Amino acid sequence: MSQAPVITVDGPSGAGKGTISHLLAEELGWHFLDSGALYRVTGQACLIEGVSWDDHPAVTRVARHLEVTFTAADNGEILVAYKGRDVSREIRTEEGGRGASTVAAIPSVREALLARQREFLQPPGLVADGRDMGTVVFPHAPLKIFLTASAEERARRRFDQLRAKGENVSLPRLLEDIEERDARDSQREVAPLLPAEDAVVIDSTALPIADVFAKVMQEVSAKGLK
DSSP, X not given: OOOXXXXXXXXXXXXXXXXXXXXXXXXXXXXXXXXXHHHHHHHHHHHHHTOOTTXXXXXXXXXXXXXXXXXXXXXSOEEEEETTEEOTTGGGSHXXXXXXXXXXXXXXXXXXXXXXXXXXXOTTOEEEEESSIIIIISTTOSEEEEEXXXXXXXXXXXXXXXXXXXXXXXXXXXXXXXXXXXXXXXXXXXXXXXXXTTOEEEEOTTOOHHHHXXXXXXXXXXXXXX
């Protein structure tokens, strides 16, 4: 593995780790890994290929041979393609989230995607966003951040985000989905969602994103990574 430094940012869906990770990578000029996108693409690829998420051997084969590319659009958005097909929108839906959480609970799928995630670690450094970045993928990271927030607050954030896109969504259903996903992620046998022993835990429930970022940058400076 590269000797470049890595900062891991883990936490449940809606805690703000994606936004913080993007800001951090931009501030440091480092590479960025959205590990969740790999699982979302795996889930979406299964739908495209007609593979049931319950068929673990077939899902694992999809993960092992995943033809995925990430490209930056002119507006800074990261476009995700599977076999040349743009799936950026599909993987960010609620179904995309359920697919990611379902296939991520399969041990052989996690093993298949492990090496691919580690390939993102290149100079000058990497900010890795996920659920097991600090515990499994990059356990020797010099700085591990774990962002959390109440399920109610995370559901509200997702509700506002989807409504802004013009989607008709139910807040109670979103809360139910988040609680179900939390249970799947935290109770799976392999790489369950939990903070690394040496992670800095930040609760973003009552904090604006600017304050969360400021706290993270304090930790970055304390580690001498800036």
